[in-house]
Amino acid sequence: MRFLMKFGGTSVADARCILRVVDIIEKYRNEGHEVAVVVSAQRGVTDQLIAVANELASSYDNTAIAPLITSLRDRHMKTLEGAAPHHVTETGILIAQRLGSLENILNAIHNLQELTPRSKDYIISFGERLNAPVVAAAVKERGIKPVLLDGCEAGILTTPHHGEAMALPASDGKIRDRVVPLLREYVPVIMGFMGCTEKGIVTTLGRSGSDYSGAVIGAGIDADEIWIWTDVDGIMTSDPRLISDARVLPYVSYLEVMELSYFGAKVMHPRSIEPAMRKNILVRVKNTFNPSYPGTCIVRDEKQDSRVVKAITYIEKVAAININGAQMIGRPGVAKEIFTALAEKEVNVMMISQASSEANISLIIDEFQINTAMEAVSPLVKEGIVREVTSNRDVCAVAVVGAGMAGAIGTGGRIFSALGRGGVNVMMISQGSSELNISFVVREEDGPTAVRVLHDEFRLSEECDEPGQQL
Numbered sequence: 001m002r003f004l005m006k007f008g009g010t011s012v013a014d015a016r017c018i019l020r021v022v023d024i025i026e027k028y029r030n031e032g033h034e035v036a037v038v039v040s041a042q043r044g045v046t047d048q049l050i051a052v053a054n055e056l057a058s059s060y061d062n063t064a065i066a067p068l069i070t071s072l073r074d075r076h077m078k079t080l081e082g083a084a085p086h087h088v089t090e091t092g093i094l095i096a097q098r099l100g101s102l103e104n105i106l107n108a109i110h111n112l113q114e115l116t117p118r119s120k121d122y123i124i125s126f127g128e129r130l131n132a133p134v135v136a137a138a139v140k141e142r143g144i145k146p147v148l149l150d151g152c153e154a155g156i157l158t159t160p161h162h163g164e165a166m167a168l169p170a171s172d173g174k175i176r177d178r179v180v181p182l183l184r185e186y187v188p189v190i191m192g193f194m195g196c197t198e199k200g201i202v203t204t205l206g207r208s209g210s211d212y213s214g215a216v217i218g219a220g221i222d223a224d225e226i227w228i229w230t231d232v233d234g235i236m237t238s239d240p241r242l243i244s245d246a247r248v249l250p251y252v253s254y255l256e257v258m259e260l261s262y263f264g265a266k267v268m269h270p271r272s273i274e275p276a277m278r279k280n281i282l283v284r285v286k287n288t289f290n291p292s293y294p295g296t297c298i299v300r301d302e303k304q305d306s307r308v309v310k311a312i313t314y315i316e317k318v319a320a321i322n323i324n325g326a327q328m329i330g331r332p333g334v335a336k337e338i339f340t341a342l343a344e345k346e347v348n349v350m351m352i353s354q355a356s357s358e359a360n361i362s363l364i365i366d367e368f369q370i371n372t373a374m375e376a377v378s379p380l381v382k383e384g385i386v387r388e389v390t391s392n393r394d395v396c397a398v399a400v401v402g403a404g405m406a407g408a409i410g411t412g413g414r415i416f417s418a419l420g421r422g423g424v425n426v427m428m429i430s431q432g433s434s435e436l437n438i439s440f441v442v443r444e445e446d447g448p449t450a451v452r453v454l455h456d457e458f459r460l461s462e463e464c465d466e467p468g469q470q471l
């Protein structure tokens, strides 16, 4: 079989973790499989890089550069010494060179007092640039031949949207040509999170984007399966950090995972399903720290089990925009004006709800885009198209996901009755036409209670053993 295995930040956080990763690679290689590997930065490194870059751009203070370089050097060299003691010299030189390049660009940003999206992308790609050589050295230490590739060398061609780039269809052929010929003899170790434009300019694929890199490479090499190795046993009925008795879901469909990740389930990057779905590749989510556990299989066809609702997620960092005005009643084109204004400023609308009186449209957007969104829609008041625009940051979006909800009468009633009993006030509701997801908005502080109440209502901490039967 041909596998693409992606290892996340916690799975490669230190030498002990990387040795586990190499155990896994070795096991599947020894069984005669072809394995291509995508690796993330060590846990926390991307955050460090972003923090220092932002600080440099906003102040004349460059005192953060030296401690950053020292801490990255110490951490990666320590990991290298622990995971690949016989390859410290050669890989140490590579790490030192990369740190030198990083230091140069950080100093340039300080001198110019300017951080462009393009230079920021290059900087934040260093987490993966520093860590992948360590993983490759550890693979070599085990007697397996690695080939180290950055995202661009592996063939990921992207749009020029720095910070949120998307892979172009042309990536498929490039990845196939560059990676497939290596698979018989080598284990390609590919830096996640990054690609490049057609002009060769480095782009990043959005936070947590190594999952997306894994899926794009997996599709490009026509992998039989894509395995996302992480720090939990699989995709669960809710975030286990919030719901301690959340359970692993053995099967979920591509569409269910898309809904879950879009609404905050950090375990998968929202865009990472599309490449797998396009090629109908099975995706497994597995735990690096518990590798014998089967994990979650993500497949095209939903396995109908006894659950109508499979999982509850919530996303904190959102904001609501409420657009009011009697002028909107019966007037064609108002919604078009609103959405055009938002689209022109590249504001992504996550949820929409319109009251039937047409006197109100509410939108949910990413919190960081609130000022841009307000700037975009406020002129509509002056133009007399709407009466009033207000915003509210004190909200969060909760999503109830499950393919079984399609056609299951009364699910909405159960959701909102349970929330009422739990004392949670619902501010806005939206149901996708897929009926795979009912999402709603509550006050930010009510988010965790809403998730808890619904997890209990649909008894998601219980094992389901009677497929096809509704709870």
Ligand code: ADP
Pocket (backbone or CB within 6 Å): 007, 008, 009, 010, 011, 040, 208, 229, 230, 231, 232, 234, 235, 236, 237, 238, 239, 240, 241, 260, 264, 265, 266, 267, 268, 311
């Ligand atoms: P990695 O570093 O491997 O990419 P992430 O931290 O990005 O890992 O994602 C894994 C984390 O996602 C888990 O530790 C868990 O806390 C969180 N998570 C949120 N929602 C879910 C869910 N529904 N199922 C599993 N994990 C979830």
Ligand code: ASP
Pocket (backbone or CB within 6 Å): 008, 009, 040, 041, 046, 047, 127, 128, 192, 193, 206, 207, 208, 209, 210, 211
């Ligand atoms: N290192 C990147 C991040 O922290 C990508 C990833 O880990 O998936 O966002």
Ligand code: MG
Pocket (backbone or CB within 6 Å): 008, 208, 211, 266, 267, 268, 269
């Ligand atoms: Mg992740």
